[in-house]
Amino acid sequence: MPYIHIPSRRIRFELLSLLVCFVIGMGLNVYAILHYGAPLKELWTSILYVLEATAVLYGVWIVLRLLVYGIARLFGYKPKQYHRHRRHHHSSHRYN
Amino acid sequence: MDRRQFLKDLGIAGAGALALTSPWLSAFATVDDSAHERCRLGMIGPGSRGRFLLGFLAQNPKCEVVALADIYQPSLEAALDIVPTAKTYKDYRELLEDKSIDGVVIATPLNTHYQIAMDAFEAGKHVYCEKAIAYTMEETLALYKKHVETGLVFFTGQQRLFDPRYIKVMDMVHEGIFGDINAVHAYWNRNNDWRRDVPSPELERLINWRLYKESSKGLMTELACHQLQVGTWALGKLPVRVMGTGAITHWKDGREVFDNVHCIYEFDDGRQMTYASVISNKFYGLEEQLLGSLGNVEPERGKFYFEDYAPAPAPAFVQMLMEWEDKIWGANTFAGSSWDPEVASKNPGEYIMGVAPDRTIPGSDGTQLLTEAYVEAVCTKHQPPRIAEEGYYATQLCLIGHEAIVQGKALTFPENMKIDYEPYATSVA
Structure with a gap:
């Protein structure tokens, strides 16, 4: 059965992207609190809105990258492929 | 609710201030002067409403309900549970003949109010009559005129006049x-x-x-x-x-x-x-x-x-998003929000x-205070302003x-x- 091996560098990059999205969301919340003169407790009482914004921003970031990838493919650019491993009996001991 | 609690609830310090709030409350202005006075009342029509009133009158140290009149025996018997020493009559006119009775409380069916109240005024009794006070407009006017002519106390069963909520608001x-x-x-x-x-x-x-x-x-x-x-x-x-x-x-x-x-x-x-x-x-x-x-x-x-x-404003984050939404989509300038209910x-x-x-x-709806005010008025023989009107x-x-x-x-x-x-x-x- 084929499976995708995601290198730790990529995982770090995705987690970093998520963190950046969260920081942007929290930044917007801080801006809104200051702009509308809202109580500081909204830093945590609005955390669900911030998390929702994080998810939306991260989703937008994924869609943007898919678009870029798709357009690049149209023009024949082959981005770096991750290794595809096929599980073999001989190597299965590595995963058991 | 007794009179003291009533005054406390209204935030009124003394009886003098009562006349400024609702003039009929001046019935209580004499309450200390008449501390040793006591009146004798007769109840005509001790049905369910009548017995409700009777419960408050029986607790009032300034009055004694000495007589009951009703054509329905079970009502008389139930009323005797509240005032066991009262004399009972089948015919209210016999009750009115008792010279020792100062005033009556009438809680009979509407169509009988006029005749009973007129007879009571004729007999020199003060009158509390449950609402509505008469069956026709002409009878109502005649009753009011009789009250004015005799100078006797005339109360009607408008208990909201004595309800602290109503008075205050x-x-x-x-x-x-x-x-x-x-x-x-x-x-x-x-x-x-x-x-x-x-x-x-x-x-x-x-x-x-x-x-x-x-x-x-x-x-x-x-x-x-x-x-x-x-x-x-x-x-x-x-x-x-x-x-x-x-x-x-x-x-x-x-x-x-x-x-x-x-x-x-x-x-x-x-x-x-x-x-x-x-x-x-x-x-x-x-x-x-x-x-x-x-x-x-x-x-x-x-x-x-x-x-x-x-209402409490939306969280700042939501306000910001709504403002962005308005900037992006703009306000509807052609029809406003008329479709919003x-x-x-x-x-x-x-x-x-x-x-x-x-x-x-x-009795917290003013009924208890209304009966107290009537008793006070009968004791002092003084009609509080506006209550009859x-x-x-x-x-x-x-x-x-x-x-x-x-x-x-x-x-x-x-x-x-x-x-x-x-x-x-x-x-x-």
Whole structure:
């Protein structure tokens, strides 16, 4: 059965992207609190809105990258492929 | 609620201040001077309402209920449980012959009020008569004139005049805190057939007298009478015209009075008071909504609400998103928000007395204080101002409303039924 091996560098990059999205969301919340003169407790009482914004921003970031990838493919650019491993009996001991 | 608690709740320090709030409360101004006085009362008609009143009178150290009169023996026997030493009579006229009795309390069917009250005045007795005080407008006027002519005390069963919630909030209304009261919506809804159990068929019209034309005018005289008075109290004037409709739409069980009535009372300056009573749905209960330009009052609920109430703002994050949305999509400039329903305000309001009214306390609607005020008035032989007049107009308004329904016409309040009473006398064109 084929499976995708995601290198730790990529995982770090995705987690970093998520963190950046969260920081942007929290930044917007801080801006809104200051702009509308809202109580500081909204830093945590609005955390669900911030998390929702994080998810939306991260989703937008994924869609943007898919678009870029798709357009690049149209023009024949082959981005770096991750290794595809096929599980073999001989190597299965590595995963058991 | 006793008198001391009543004064405390109103935040009124002494009896002198009472006259400033609601003039009939001056009945209590003499309460210390008359501490050693005691009056003797007779109860005519100790049915369910009568016995409710009797319960308060029996506890009042300033009076003694010495006689009971009723044509229905079970009512007499039940009343004797409350005042065991009272003499009983089948004929109220025998009770009136007792010279030692100072005053009477009349809680009989509506159609009998006039004759009994007139006979009581003739016999020199002070009178408390349950509302509505008479069956016709002419009888009502004659009764009022008799009270004026004899100078005897005359109270009517308008207990809201002694309800602290109403007294306090009417003060606020008259100070203009709620702006111009341009409309009053009064209603009383319940979902029951209004019947009492009848032990024998020949007693049907005696016990269920509220359901038959010969003895009652139904919802208008039994319920509206209370609430119309609240509207005129708030507006400080008497309506000039009334129109209405009524029908038996649900309880088609042989009754003769309407179970569904709607009336509009119009004032000389165009303001309106609506009255509705339906006894096949109880969802909205009863209320007298005073709709002011700055606020709304619901005294039955014990609350008032200001119009400028602003709900807590949305979180700043949401406000920011909404602002972005407006910038991106723009405001609808061609039609505004006319399709948005103007749903009822979510303003939780404030309690008139600071706390929610406890309706489980018997007599807390002003009934106990009303009986105390009557006893005080009988002891001092002094008629408090305006109380007879408020009762007079409450009855006249419910009677003319009923007449408008029956005739199917808009009726103008008759000139010859007006009495010399401020502010009504100056406000009616």
